[in-house]
Amino acid sequence: MVNISFYITDVNYENREDKALVQLFGRTIDGKKICVLTDYDYSFYVIPKKNIKKVMEKVKKIVVMGKEKIDFVKNVEIIDMKYLGGDVQAIRVFISNPNAVREIAERIKDLDNVELVKETDLNFYKKYLLDNQITPLVLTDIEGEVLLDRDDLDVDFVVKAKKIKQVKEESFENPSIIAFDLEIYSPEKKYPSEKDPIIMLSMVSNDGYQKVFTWKKFKHNKKYIEFVEDEESLIHKFKEVLKEKNPDYVTGYFSDGFDFPFLQSRAKKYGIDLRFNNSHLRINKRGNSVTAKLKGIVHLDVFKFIGGIMANSLNFENYKLNTVAKELLGKKKLDVNLDELGIVWDDGSDKLLEFCEYNLIDSQLTLELCEKILPNLNELVKLTNSPIYDICRSSYSAIVDMYLMRMAKEYNEIIPNKPDQGDASLRRTHTYQGAFVYEPKPGLYGKLAVLDFRSLYPTILVVHNVCPTTLTNKKGGYESPEIVLESGEKKKYYFTSKKEGFIPRVVKEIITRRIRVNELLKKDKKNPILKARSYALKTVANATSGYLGFFGARWYCRECAESMTAWGREYITDVIEKAEKKGFEVIYGDTDSIFLVLGDKSKKDTLDFLDEINRELPSLMELELDDFYKRGLFVFRKGEKTGAKKKYALVSEEGEIKVTGFETVRGDWSVIAREVQKKVLEYILKDNDPKKAYEYVRKVIEKIKRGKEDMEKMIIKTQLKRKLEGYAVEGPHVKVARKMKAKGEYVGPGITVQYIVTPGKGNIGNRAEIPEDAKSYDADYYINNQILPVVEKIFDVLGRGKEELVGGKKQMKLGEY
DNA sequence: ACATACCGGGG
């Protein structure tokens, strides 16, 4: 028997003979990599209509034929539980083989007097963590036997655990991390496809290890560069280094979507199995979302988390590595022209050094970003009891789901099932009235104050006890504002005040914990762990309210969601009325925020108004000052005279631009369109010089008309997503792809098609040409479809129509203005 | 008007 303390980093399971074993990978307190194996019987609940003992006897006897052996119910017991707030007597059913759960559950559903079967739709490792209330990344004590016959696992030792306990709060603080990044060879100005080889691989770890592996020799004096024979040995190197260093985490930027899938497909070419802990590198494709998973070494894709969960609060212009590194680290990528990589590689010149450095820096930045987000990941892990791998890729609803399930276990609540496809799509068709949005008057405004409710929906949920478990027909408790249903019928919902609902209770816990954390944070402003904790608590609280109306939610409750938005509308409109009574000009408001034009009011008047409102609000609710702003721009709705909701730009007193709702021009637009949009926003918001912006655009349009604009800037790039035969509707890029194929170029899914729209009549597709074959561009197309859509909304507000902009000559579609 | 296809991140 040994006693060991360790931190769980990764949770998996393996099928052994007659049952599944949970595998807990982690790091011991003295730094050894460990895999702990433990028995676990999947358990779920059966709620009978009546005759619980009889039903239990029948359940006990169920036997099903598995692939190789017979599966049966291992054990049953009667247990008092709660389900959606009510007390129930349930049968708890234990099964050793998780693969048999679904079939046995189906058989039970067919028995007489069975009302509900619950908790069968959770996968094995999640269920293990929930049932045993195990939190990953928290110090875990085990007692067990060391196994000596498990060479298949790449760890320092393997232990079969008899007892597992988590007693201390201590969490895993110093994981070893390796960041990696690939560079791919590609012919000039083409985005690489999986037919192209990997030519560089950088690996950087937080213990100081730094390498760039590449297979073309050139002169250099850098220690970090190591030459290898060819692409094949480069891939072997990746595997070797990862096995040798055996880090807790391996990280990349968009490595779920790019680096790992690419590595996998190139490795396959050479018959290399990227195998860790007796398991392949697993690439999971679902729709457009790809994940890459290794067993025992946790893969964290920095982009997935920053561009997913964190993006909501960060609100960056985009989530490219360069932008994110600039914003979060104050560091930039090395500025090289990647279009030249292929040429430089073919030349084999010393310029390759620059690209190696570029490759290295990408890994360094990724590593730093990973360390930066680690506190946030850790706090969410501890809040939800989910493995960090899952948290890194989770949606908001998944995080709430996990948090509620974890709390359900603490409060003895049976977890509701996820809706099946039918239920989910039915829920999807039910819409309900959302938040109140005050329609802005389009224009450019000076001196603004923005106020918002701190966690409006979560506080409403708590204050009015909104929960599927408290929803009732009886009056006397909390009565929602009047709600207009889809049918036009008016209705109110009631929530009892006699008992606290499950969700209000757990959300209140979060809100009060966050208030406490924020108090500590005031004294210790830069503490990253406290910051991350506050952030995690806020994230979960805010997402819970949306979750109640989310079709895939376990604790779905449309009435709750409807009531919450109704109360929200009441609170915000009330504040708007009061502000107007005070003599403030309200210019805009959305859900939980209001925008005031200060005019002759002072900042102090604003703060006094805030105090006044807060004195009247229930204690948990609070209206806060978001900030004062120098200027704000509100634009028209497309083709209408009214203001567009959720679309505005503000400049802070420090001169920082905050843009909301303006879709920044994407990669499938021409360079010229992107350039124009960027400059126009800058001229107007930063320099406060609309005239300059206007003149700038006029000049660009002139230049385009004269045919003098750079052809390069007219190139539009679109990815080919399927085989040419697979298209029912052929867009311009598909037609161009056919031309490429006719010229003998490789054409297949994944390639990027570039084209320029040339003059002529008819479909854009018929006029789209391969850039090198295009002699001229269609000025009308570029003005009407690329430049004007980007700027017209902004100029409309400033009272300058686009007729002036394009000059006397009429453009297509101009009539409507 | 409706259907279809692509964007994001990555070289």
Added chain:
DNA sequence: GTGTACGGTATGT
């Protein structure tokens, strides 16, 4: 092997 991403826009039919 978990879930069936998603909201927005342009082009074709």
